[in-house]
Amino acid sequence: MKIKLGENSYGKNAVQLSKIIRHPAYHEFRQVTVNVSLKGDFDEAHITGDNSMILPTDTQKNTVYALAKDHFKTSIEDFAIYLANYFVTTQPQVAASTIEITEHLYHRMQFEGVEHPHTYIGGGAEKRTTRVTKTATKVNVQSGITDLLILKTTDSGFEKYIKDKYTTLKETADRILATKCEINWTYGNLPADYTAQFNNIRELLLLTFAGHKSLSVQQTLYAMGKSVLEAYAGISEIHLQMPNKHHIPFNLEQFDIQNENEIFIATDEPYGLITATVTRE
Amino acid sequence: MKIKLGENSYGKNAVQLSKIIRHPAYHEFRQVTVNVSLKGDFDEAHITGDNSMILPTDTQKNTVYALAKDHFKTSIEDFAIYLANYFVTTQPQVAASTIEITEHLYHRMQFEGVEHPHTYIGGGAEKRTTRVTKTATKVNVQSGITDLLILKTTDSGFEKYIKDKYTTLKETADRILATKCEINWTYGNLPADYTAQFNNIRELLLLTFAGHKSLSVQQTLYAMGKSVLEAYAGISEIHLQMPNKHHIPFNLEQFDIQNENEIFIATDEPYGLITATVTRE
Amino acid sequence: MKIKLGENSYGKNAVQLSKIIRHPAYHEFRQVTVNVSLKGDFDEAHITGDNSMILPTDTQKNTVYALAKDHFKTSIEDFAIYLANYFVTTQPQVAASTIEITEHLYHRMQFEGVEHPHTYIGGGAEKRTTRVTKTATKVNVQSGITDLLILKTTDSGFEKYIKDKYTTLKETADRILATKCEINWTYGNLPADYTAQFNNIRELLLLTFAGHKSLSVQQTLYAMGKSVLEAYAGISEIHLQMPNKHHIPFNLEQFDIQNENEIFIATDEPYGLITATVTRE
Amino acid sequence: MKIKLGENSYGKNAVQLSKIIRHPAYHEFRQVTVNVSLKGDFDEAHITGDNSMILPTDTQKNTVYALAKDHFKTSIEDFAIYLANYFVTTQPQVAASTIEITEHLYHRMQFEGVEHPHTYIGGGAEKRTTRVTKTATKVNVQSGITDLLILKTTDSGFEKYIKDKYTTLKETADRILATKCEINWTYGNLPADYTAQFNNIRELLLLTFAGHKSLSVQQTLYAMGKSVLEAYAGISEIHLQMPNKHHIPFNLEQFDIQNENEIFIATDEPYGLITATVTRE
Known part of the structure; x- marks a missing residue:
């Protein structure tokens, strides 16, 4: 060849x-x-x-x-x-x-x-x-945000997932959800004022994140993307990349101290990486 | 030996x-x-x-x-x-x-x-x-700020310095002054509320930076440190490290365009590094 | 929608x-x-x-x-x-x-x-x-190298390119060529010994880089990819990403010193980025 | 004041x-x-x-x-x-x-x-x-090495240390010792050939690290520094900084697999930091 x-x-x-x-x-x-x-x-x-x-x-x-x-x-x-x-x-x-x-x-x-x-x-x-x-x-215009570090101290859980012989993670109905997101969206119709659009979309993303009762990063990610597509007909699709910056409860119990969801090890690695595009049919 | x-x-x-x-x-x-x-x-x-x-x-x-x-x-x-x-x-x-x-x-x-x-x-x-x-x-307590990126677009110049055979820098009465500072101060008397002290000192440092008619980074650095020692008798000394993050005018004139202090190359390296302690006699 | x-x-x-x-x-x-x-x-x-x-x-x-x-x-x-x-x-x-x-x-x-x-x-x-x-x-297997810093002090030039009103770069028949490459190749046929393959391909890439009389980064990149596809029928394609880490002659002439291609400013930014896939018809 | x-x-x-x-x-x-x-x-x-x-x-x-x-x-x-x-x-x-x-x-x-x-x-x-x-x-000349990553897979232990209520570390007679050192030494007498000196000292540091039966990072660090001062009368003192880049045995036993000192979590943070100067009386 x-x-x-x-x-x-x-x-x-x-x-x-x-x-x-x-x-x-x-x-x-x-x-x-x-x-x-x-x-x-x-x-x-x-x-x-x-x-x-x-x-x-x-x-x-x-x-x-x-x-x-x-x-x-x-x-x-x-x-x-x-x-x-x-x-x-x-x-x-x-x-x-x-x-x-x-x-x-x-x-x-x-x-x-x-x-x-x-x-x-x-x-x-x-x-x-x-x-x-x-x-x-043709012109294709994407706008976005990167290195946006957002975190909520509650209204986030992770339960009822697959268990197998290598499972050690404990289910929890109340955990910290933290992520440093990269988000970008594609304009189907180009707006007159990109900065106004950007500010509105950023605000909506934060509001959705804050208000969401999260059952998983996937669900929060999808909710955030969906809220933008619902609100702005000119956006054709949105891509979200959300690394899960884990805050792991420190085992104080080994020292006879109770850790009531207070003290965490903040970790950078390894990290869950959740990524999806929300689009239109 | x-x-x-x-x-x-x-x-x-x-x-x-x-x-x-x-x-x-x-x-x-x-x-x-x-x-x-x-x-x-x-x-x-x-x-x-x-x-x-x-x-x-x-x-x-x-x-x-x-x-x-x-x-x-x-x-x-x-x-x-x-x-x-x-x-x-x-x-x-x-x-x-x-x-x-x-x-x-x-x-x-x-x-x-x-x-x-x-x-x-x-x-x-x-x-x-x-x-x-x-x-x-004994106890020695220092408090500080790091990675504080501050910048002013005017009220800064650099003139009347030594010239020798390797001088190429042009004197200017109007340049961008940008720095990512590391500042820390030592308490002679320990305050009751460290957070209130921190907030007050940080505000004073920013205010001094903003208001200063700068003839050099050295002069601005010293003014910032001096303002803290004058305002807070409990602070025994303050150390400031101010890398000069140069914004260098781009030579638009070579393309027959005038650069009226508008377009700059933002550089990280090399950088001037100015460091001093302001203390009491 | x-x-x-x-x-x-x-x-x-x-x-x-x-x-x-x-x-x-x-x-x-x-x-x-x-x-x-x-x-x-x-x-x-x-x-x-x-x-x-x-x-x-x-x-x-x-x-x-x-x-x-x-x-x-x-x-x-x-x-x-x-x-x-x-x-x-x-x-x-x-x-x-x-x-x-x-x-x-x-x-x-x-x-x-x-x-x-x-x-x-x-x-x-x-x-x-x-x-x-x-x-x-199906299985798709790619192998590669990343952060491979290679450099040659001669046998590299860049001439006869497009000139327009924003051109300031001078043509040169003798410059430093330096790059920190990311290279990966796809196996059409899976080899028995991936490590032997890797070592052979890495050696061939270095040898081609060393021996090439470079008229541009593009030409060197293509020669490197081509040498691998020619030597290894089991490789279906190879992708090379070669940032041009510029070493820019320092203007010593302004101090009445001659710079006979000796003294350079080593820069990280901005950098040319050349990327291509070499494949088979 | x-x-x-x-x-x-x-x-x-x-x-x-x-x-x-x-x-x-x-x-x-x-x-x-x-x-x-x-x-x-x-x-x-x-x-x-x-x-x-x-x-x-x-x-x-x-x-x-x-x-x-x-x-x-x-x-x-x-x-x-x-x-x-x-x-x-x-x-x-x-x-x-x-x-x-x-x-x-x-x-x-x-x-x-x-x-x-x-x-x-x-x-x-x-x-x-x-x-x-x-x-x-006066002139003071220091030479050194930085970011020297060295590691041994055995001949390193850590035992008989203080235990208290917060101790969870297990004693081990056989662990990985890894460090990314920063080492610098001061010349009491300036050598004729700095590069020869550097090469000799670097070789001796590596040889001492390789041959040492380590009871702690401190002991290895001291042995390395001492070997240089003993061999080179012209060196007045040597400073070594050795972060302990921990390789932590992964708990395979929870999956009914034996980890015979084979599988480790390679960590960057947190890290032990051991630093000392070896000098002359």
Whole structure:
């Protein structure tokens, strides 16, 4: 069988860009990480080393910085769509361009309830994300959240599962449920305001998590995804990845102390990993 | 010259503990990382392998979990003091015990301005810390903050420094100042309420950072430390470590675009590292 | 449109297992990280919280440790195949099970050319990997390497690429080529000895990298993949991911010093990312 | 009590530098991370923002790259001494300069026993380190190793330790001993060839670890340190930090399987941390 080049892509990853947008009353500070990835007619580059169809990844990086001046003014989705479209329209050899942007969150400091005009505090591990893929005729826009650490101290149990000879886990009607989620959704209809959509969906996800009487991570995950699809007709599907960050009751009883669901070993590994897409028929 | 054992210590690090404190109206969730370190008469353990003076690090870990039930109810400082005292009083061979506690911050979720009774969101990279060292007769209590990411988009410059043949940096009266600080202070007088003290000092540090017209990181660092010592007579000294997380203007001019302090390369490495102790005469 | 559960899976990740295999002349030490992932009939768990079809991830973890005693004796591939088959045959609700194993490499210490019988030194970042997916009727076996850091100081250039208004990169016929690769290949025919296969393929990949006169990362990547498919008819395809870890010449000329390709800034970010599958027609 | 500036320093950290040294028969590739730290008369910079005594950290970085051309030709110690001396002699306001260099290890690829002239493979996590502090009249040179992962599968026990009410650890005469050490030693007399010294000391440390019948980590640590001081009169003291990376026997007995010291849970946290200096009277 003859050997051939299969699926391939190339691009620049981890372009770290920050921007100050100067509003009359305050400075808006934004920091993002941008990945560019291109697919297209790159067979000759692989097979003969002919680079005549290759836009260097260094140039891709420069392009991101150059276009940020005029085109990164609102949401990361709008900037990603602009960039994805730029590469696919200016580079005829590019069949599809994918732009991923991760936004590092900063909040304006507040003193006595008043926001400071130009001083920020980092927003922590949680990040807002987008992934846009553009071809000559189509655009696919995903938005999401990553590293969102959420936890509830009750309203979560895990019972009536399969038992076999290797089972040691005890059933419980009351446990800590903690997860550091990665969630992203696909737009069937592109919204006018991605940031408003993002804020609404994030709020709904948190509200569903908080209110859910959880019989399993699977059930909570599905409830969260379903709530978004029910509320927003423009979302075609949503993907949730929820590692179960186990808080394991410490065996105080061996020291004649009662552990009434109070003292836990917080663990990172090993971890249950639950992942699903909620979609429409 | 004869060979001998010099300074030495041993203990358990990275004890990951979480606790639910059940109040009538809500559940308080706490998560901490505890390090135990003991110094004392351990020469025989090193020289002959005689373990009769060694409290295993596994037992130290068990002790942390066991004592958390009754003694981790308020601040990490109070728990650390209890633990440090426990090891030094129950183990006669221990001359000094040091307890370090790092608290991972969680915030109760809020919906329409109301805090949910048992659902939390992770507080990000910033962590509250303490370090307590106890001997038979003395206690040293330090409190602090780590991984506090703060940034201002203006009111910061860097000018009139030494120039030599390797200088390429341009002077600027207006740059981004960003740092991920580690700050800790030592109590000359132990306060009644460590959490109130912590909150007040943290607020003062942020306020000083926000209001300072910075001529250098050094000057801002010193101003922050000085403000704490001036306001709190019970603090004997404060140590600040402030890596300069550089946001470097991207050279848009090479593309005939003006960069009016808008577009930056956000860098992690290399970084300036400024560190100082502010103390009293 | 009705909402429904789409693709989903669950399992235990990061099961950290080490084993001593006691040979007459020496102890063999092995350390692996195992991920288990199951797909199947889990709709009720998501929709109603009915766990009767759920084998807990905690039990999956126990199973890995229990089966390692008798079934982790040779390659990670053999162990992964056993585990994958175990879950799919003992759990009728499981349609497909995937086992990923990453092996952390240790080498026996050598003194004066003799291997010590029971003392090891860690093998660094490079790890051997496998991914096995099993259904009732099919098995897919992939083997690979991850975090393989390789570098050549010459025989690499990058020229004759597209130039546009954002191009600043200079063409070069002589640059450092460095990459931390992730490579994995799929077996069309399962080999009798996975470890011998692995060692042969790894050697061939290194030899091809070393000998290649590189006109681009793409060309080197393709040459490496092609060499494996040419040499091993049992390999159906190979996937290579090669981040370009740039070593950028430092501009010494600004200090009137000549940099004859000697002094470089070693960078992690941003990085070019080149990825491709080499396959058969 | 008046407030004053206490101990302080500043400098550039994480300067990533690589170098090709072109020998007739092969290319030598070196990659290092350099930290510069200066102490001296910086009171005005902190108190009034007067930068006239401040050599910018950006200039420090440039200096490292510029001086590497002619002065980084042999060991990291020789380069660190040159740099430390450069800053203290050219900058009168600097009372002490400290240079830390971490060398990332690369090995030339070998094919059929022959080293390739210009192709390298990364040497893993283990790194060679140095720390040099220079004042007008004194130099202190430390050399060391970091992230050295070593392990023995037998000849290690832990018994006859203190038992109390929180003890659950079982005594064992045969356990895995694993540690990722950080070791550094101070030269009383500076050697002519730092690399030869480093290689000899590293070999002796490994040999002592391999041959030691360990009754505790403390005893092994001390034996390792002592062996170096006994063999090398020019070393004034050695510091060893040895986290105990626990491999905990998995309880197979609960499944009616015997675990004859074969199957272990490999853990990262929590970990015992043993640290000591071995010195001379």
